[in-house]
Amino acid sequence: MNDGSFSRLPPAVGMHFFRLMSRIPKNAAAARAAVSDKRNAIHRAAVEVFAAKGYFNSKVADVASAAGVADGTVYLYFKSKEEILHYIFDRAMEEFIGDGLRELAEIEAPDDKLRRVAELHLERLGADRDLAVVFQVELRGSTKFMSEFSRAGFAKYLDIIKKTIDEGQKAGSFRKDIKPIVAAKIFYGALDEMVTNWILSNRAYPLRPMANEVMKIFLGGIAAK
Amino acid sequence: MNDGSFSRLPPAVGMHFFRLMSRIPKNAAAARAAVSDKRNAIHRAAVEVFAAKGYFNSKVADVASAAGVADGTVYLYFKSKEEILHYIFDRAMEEFIGDGLRELAEIEAPDDKLRRVAELHLERLGADRDLAVVFQVELRGSTKFMSEFSRAGFAKYLDIIKKTIDEGQKAGSFRKDIKPIVAAKIFYGALDEMVTNWILSNRAYPLRPMANEVMKIFLGGIAAK
């Protein structure tokens, strides 16, 4: 979180800045920033490499060289190759959910909330194709990963959607003859498929507008008559 | 198809039965049967092993021993480990689409067709959890595989759905302000998510009935007012 602002700087600038800082290690915060900087480089490189070649086909050496770092250095920041994948998921999910909740808190109508979720979902992944590839493809490459790790974050995400549908039903704007959890899954599944298709498609079209298409059908389907 | 009935037998029983068969390869037909027989055993074992441990974490030796066959034997029937995955996809997709088209030909109303597609989709995967795992999880573990191989079969599947929606629009039963391809993706995405959730869920609930839930929302969303 502290380094959030730094991570927006061009890598070279940040690097130099931190080098300078590390001459005064009195300041513990600066030291931590310098560390998370290299960690970020590896993190970033990993997303790129995994997206391009697939997790299992990527060598740790590939990630290291993409990060401009020696092979061994990777192990100063991550316990193992698998932990890198872990970290990619955790970081992204944390950010997605954090931002999502913050935004939703300011919206009243359940249907507007859902629309915003759809927009955010597609916007985020649409803005970072590599991350999207890792999320849609690589993170699903093992049942173990999916159940063991994804579950926590994913369940939370799905729950946000579910609760919103719940609200809508109580407010009378959504049909009451559908199960909120099931509807949430359908909603998520539709968005998910939009992303997957976008990734696999060669022609680069904007992803975010698809939110409208999904909403047209989904809202039509759950709206109270 | 032939082996569909055998797949319901406990593995050990099927295995033993096949062993007995291979002692009587009198005629050519029987010989061919014996061959495709062993191929089937490997195919089946591969689905089982890949589902349990994941494609990349499975050794060819695991598949071989699960099939009750020596390591080298696998290579008498498949060119490589990857070809096994290939074959799993091709076989299943061929069967899905073949059966699907056959069934749909006998249904008139577009909404009934869609309902049948949903039912078949969930029924099939719901009947073979291992195959479902391989389809939902393992086959997606590489961008290369997804774009290179899946595309052919998947595109065909999506096209069937799209054409049905097309029909419905022309017949006036579906709204005309939605794009059939997009609607098809949403429909597929919803079904896909049902399957994925079913796989990851610990409690074993029947998958097929979820078709109703999906239809309630999807049809409601695309129905002409």
Added chain:
DNA sequence: TGCAAATGAATGATGGTTCATTCAGTCGCT
């Protein structure tokens, strides 16, 4: 006996991980 099918031990490549070594930068002392 002859031949195709099956075997499974051996092979060789691959790639995750380690660790002895380097060296830039800091500290403490004069």
Added chain:
DNA sequence: AGCGACTGAATGAACCATCATTCATTTGCA
């Protein structure tokens, strides 16, 4: 300020466990 000792981050070559694949040998049926 200047100098030697020290620290620990970074390196990357080497290690070695892991498998996919091969092939010389065996098996068993006709």
